[in-house]
Amino acid sequence: MREHSPWNGPWGPRRPHHHPEGHHPEGHHPEGLSPYGPPHEHPHERGRRGGHGGPGRRGPGGRGRAQRGDVRAAALLLLAEEPMHGYQLMQAMAERTGGAWRPSPGAVYPTLAQLEDEGLVTVRSEGGRKLVTLTDAGREQAAGLEDPFVALSDDADRPDLRRILEDVHHAARQISSRGSAAQLEAAAKALAEARRALYLLLADGDG
Incomplete structure (x- = not known):
């Protein structure tokens, strides 16, 4: 763990974690705080967002359980287009799926922190928020990923x-x-x- 990580904040440095991909504790930061920008999750959106996973696959009559790793893939692919703040990433994920997938801050921010630990992104402060940029290693990994938005986009017009x-x-x-x-x-x-x-x-x- 880098001792001078930009994620060290008023609540102390991030502690090492060994959680499986997509299973990060939502209590990583105090409620309402995030180093990537302000959380914007309306209570009425909790039933519509994708939680820790992503669009997943639809079963008969509705959407299936989210697939682990989709938040990671989506973040890498979106960051390959341009650097973004955490909240911008959440907005982009929702826009790409017509609002059908709204990952929570508790899913997106720990994923970005893990990508930083792996050397796939760099982070710098900008206007009180953290701007996330892909490294060369991150771009290489993003280039080999399948688009996680395709499955949901293909049947976006399917009645729920x-x-x-x-x-x-x-x-x-x-x-x-x-x-x-x-x-x-x-x-x-x-x-x-x-x-x-x-x-x-x-x-x-x-x-």
Whole structure:
């Protein structure tokens, strides 16, 4: 560990870590603090972001579990385009996936720290934040990576059935708790018809 690392901050130097790739403790810095820039995670985004992994693969009706290492690959590929701050990287990852993948600060910042430890990036202070730049070794590694955004971009227009089902469930609960007898009967009929329509789609065997 470099003794004069720019990551030494008011909360003390970073301690050596030996966590598997993609499994870094989110308590690495005091809550709300990051050497890469201000964290910008809205509570309502927590259910949509990719957490410690990345876009991963979609399963039937929704997105699959994130794949470990995607944050690392995404960071290297984006930094190969230009130096960025940590928050800029998070914004770029979200933009590349149309907002479908929003890695948390607890996933991005420890990944950048690990890349620095490995000599793949250098870091310098700029306006109170840390600008991350690829080294020659980092560019060499980035050149051999597959684009982690491709899988999600290819089916970005695919309907998210899980989200639709959640909306339907919410509407059904509202009718169940507030609806009249006639509304309850109509809702039950609509749901039964929807179920039959879905089975008919399977029976058609098209698509």
